[in-house]
Amino acid sequence: MKNLKKSEMLGFKPLRGTVIFGSRVRLREKKLSDVRRDYAWQSDPELSRLDAAPTLITPFSVYLLDYAVEIHRPRSKRYPLAVETLDGTHIGNCTCYDIDEKKGEAQFGIMIGDRDYWDRGYGTDVVTTMVHYVFLTTGLNRLYLKTLDWNLRARRCFEKCGFTPFGDMRRNGLRFVLMELRREQWQQLHIPDKQESESSV
Numbered sequence: 233m234k235n236l237k238k239s240e241m242l243g244f245k246p247l248r249g250t251v252i253f254g255s256r257v258r259l260r261e262k263k264l265s266d267v268r269r270d271y272a273w274q275s276d277p278e279l280s281r282l283d284a285a286p287t288l289i290t291p292f293s294v295y296l297l298d299y300a301v302e303i304h305r306p307r308s309k310r311y312p313l314a315v316e317t318l319d320g321t322h323i324g325n326c327t328c329y330d331i332d333e334k335k336g337e338a339q340f341g342i343m344i345g346d347r348d349y350w351d352r353g354y355g356t357d358v359v360t361t362m363v364h365y366v367f368l369t370t371g372l373n374r375l376y377l378k379t380l381d382w383n384l385r386a387r388r389c390f391e392k393c394g395f396t397p398f399g400d401m402r403r404n405g406l407r408f409v410l411m412e413l414r415r416e417q418w419q420q421l422h423i424p425d426k427q428e429s430e431s432s433v
């Protein structure tokens with residue numbers, strides 16, 4: 233995080249040593265030992281198609297070098313985390329990026345690379361955990377994301393976490409749905425929980 237000005241990150245804690253607990257996952261700083269799985273996931277045509285990203289064709293040796301540099305000195309305005317199950321299995325990644333101090337917002341991305349963990353609520357737990365972390369501990373007021381219109385699993389996962397569509401866009405012949413979650417919406421979603429838990433005490 234050396235190259236990040238603290239002010240640019242609006243209260244995100246330093247990545248080093250970060251562990252954020254959800255109910256099924258923990259989100260932690262990226263480690264060099266994640267590199268084989270990340271390489272396999274980024275080289276996987278189905279995963280890159282779902283993510284609207286180019287399939288990686290870089291040789292592993294080059295990827296490893298870039299990976300080590302990124303871990304040592306993460307790019308500015310990004311908060312990349314690995315997703316682990318509670319027993320320590322690395323199953324994917326999530327990132328807040330384009331963190332914009334002036335606008336008080338950031339873009340969010342997620343990839344559960346290990347298919348054995350799809351449709352079992354892990355994605356929902358990752359997104360919910362990150363949303364709570366952002367609104368409880370940073371100064372951001374809005375998270376947004378884009379997802380392919382036909383990626384119904386991703387759209388459903390984001391909807392379950394409170395994201396709502398606010399537009400669409402076309403790029404390179406692909407159609408994306410734009411979704412957002414604002415702090416006020418998140419507060420409204422969680423105030424009933426608070427009232428319920430208070431009344432049940």
Ligand SMILES: CC(C)(COP(=O)(O)OP(=O)(O)OC[C@H]1O[C@@H](n2cnc3c(N)ncnc32)[C@H](O)[C@@H]1OP(=O)(O)O)[C@@H](O)C(=O)NCCC(=O)NCCS
Nearest residue numbers: 282343344350351352353354355356379384385386388389
């Ligand atoms: C998208 C992703 C993050 C979702 O995580 P996940 O753990 O699989 O999702 P969850 O189990 O929490 O929720 C998925 C929901 O979608 C539903 N779903 C799955 N396939 C669906 C489909 N074809 N149509 C509609 N809903 C679908 C599931 O039933 C579940 O909803 P429910 O709990 O109401 O039954 C994960 O699957 C992933 O990373 N996939 C590969 C890459 C990708 O698509 N990334 C997103 C880029 S924006």
